[in-house]
Amino acid sequence: MSPKQQRGEETAGRLLDAALRLYAEAGEQGITVSALTRASGVSLGSLYHHFGSVxxxxxxxxxxxxxxxxxxxxxxxxxxxxxxxxxxxxxxxxxxxxxxxxxxxxxxxxxxxxxxxxxxxxxxxxxxxxxxxxxxxxxxxxxxxxxxxxxxxxxxxxxxxxxxxxxxxxxxxxxxxxxxxxxxxxxxxxxxxxxxxx
Structure with a gap:
């Protein structure tokens, strides 16, 4: 796996981990773009690049x-x-x-x-x-x-x-x-x- 692919997997993993934490705290409605970017430290562009949408x-x-x-x-x-x-x-x-x-x-x-x-x-x-x-x-x-x-x-x-x-x-x-x-x-x-x- 190239360093770029590894970074991409780590970024996607951070978003997934943050989404589960947010879900645990506030349910489905707690998983917003701003909450995800804040909780994961990942940019909005990376969120859309890896997953297309919330x-x-x-x-x-x-x-x-x-x-x-x-x-x-x-x-x-x-x-x-x-x-x-x-x-x-x-x-x-x-x-x-x-x-x-x-x-x-x-x-x-x-x-x-x-x-x-x-x-x-x-x-x-x-x-x-x-x-x-x-x-x-x-x-x-x-x-x-x-x-x-x-x-x-x-x-x-x-x-x-x-x-x-x-x-x-x-x-x-x-x-x-x-x-x-x-x-x-x-x-x-x-x-x-x-x-x-x-």
Missing amino acids: DGLLNALLVRWLGRLLEALGAAIAGCGTARSGVQALIGGYFTFVREHPDAARLLHSAYADRQGMADTRRLRDAQEARLSPLAEWLHGRVAAGELAPLPAPLLEALIMGPVVAVARRWVSGLDDVDLDEAAAVLPDRIWSSVGRS
């Missing part, structure tokens, strides 16, 4: 953290010998990520992320294909081995991750009615009863 920056931030979450989930199931241990690892890995990266988790579970997901699902999935592949292959392999119910992958994904995402949403919203440790202890057996083959 929305482009927010979208890149979402893609960045979605990728990191998917990497964490892929790592969580990498050493699992059974579907049941894999389901438990996915749940634990998701909650660990949420706990360790609460600001990013708020973004990933936000109305902005929902809007982007609805408006541009295919592009978001395509951008994460390399990170999604290990998870899809794991699901397919467990179904083929007869460990998971023979359901289409989107339904298995919904049954496994739907309750996990719902709990994470409640937790990142600041509600005091859910405990991630309790959820990590209770959900694996409940989810397994809906997806496992006895």
Whole structure:
């Protein structure tokens, strides 16, 4: 990588880091051009050069953290010998990520992320294909081995991750009615009863 490319990546990284801090402080409405340039120390021209717009920056931030979450989930199931241990690892890995990266988790579970997901699902999935592949292959392999119910992958994904995402949403919203440790202890057996083959 040339020095110019390295400087460009560092500048883009500073903008992304500043955007996450601003999001944590004031939500989507806190991410303005002036707030970004002030918080990052990066010029207005650099912001537009790297991301095209504030929305482009927010979208890149979402893609960045979605990728990191998917990497964490892929790592969580990498050493699992059974579907049941894999389901438990996915749940634990998701909650660990949420706990360790609460600001990013708020973004990933936000109305902005929902809007982007609805408006541009295919592009978001395509951008994460390399990170999604290990998870899809794991699901397919467990179904083929007869460990998971023979359901289409989107339904298995919904049954496994739907309750996990719902709990994470409640937790990142600041509600005091859910405990991630309790959820990590209770959900694996409940989810397994809906997806496992006895």
